[in-house]
Amino acid sequence: MCHLFAHQPQRDYESQTRSLRIDGHCTSIRLEMAFWDTLEEIAAKEGMSVGKFLTTLYNEVLDHHGEVNNFASLLRCSCLIYRSRSMAPVQEFKVAPILDAAE
Numbered sequence: 001m002c003h004l005f006a007h008q009p010q011r012d013y014e015s016q017t018r019s020l021r022i023d024g025h026c027t028s029i030r031l032e033m034a035f036w037d038t039l040e041e042i043a044a045k046e047g048m049s050v051g052k053f054l055t056t057l058y059n060e061v062l063d064h065h066g067e068v069n070n071f072a073s074l075l076r077c078s079c080l081i082y083r084s085r086s087m088a089p090v091q092e093f094k095v096a097p098i099l100d101a102a103e
Helices: 002-006 033-045 050-065 071-087
Strands: 015-022 025-032
Touching (some): 015 033, 015 050, 050 071
16 A cells, blocks of 8 residues: 555655735745645646636635635645546446337
C-alpha cells in the first residue's frame, strides 16, 4: 500500500508560495505543487487565470458563508473534490429497446 504513496514525484508535495491579489488586497497562499497544478487546470477549463479563478471562488464563498476561513484549506479540499469527480467513471446511458406490441 505505501508503495503508491511513497513513490509519488517529490515535486508534487513540494510547497510553493504565490502572491496574488483578491479583491484588491495583496495576499500570499502556500500550497503543494500538486494543488497548484490542479488549480491551474480548473482555471484553464473555466477560461480564467488562476488569480481570477481564486478571486471568483473567494467571493462565492464569502457570499455563501459571510466569511472565508482558512482559504488554503478550502483550496486543497476543492482540488480533492475536482479530482474525485474528474476520475469518476462516466456513466453510460443505455436506452431500453422498444418492444413491438406484437411480441
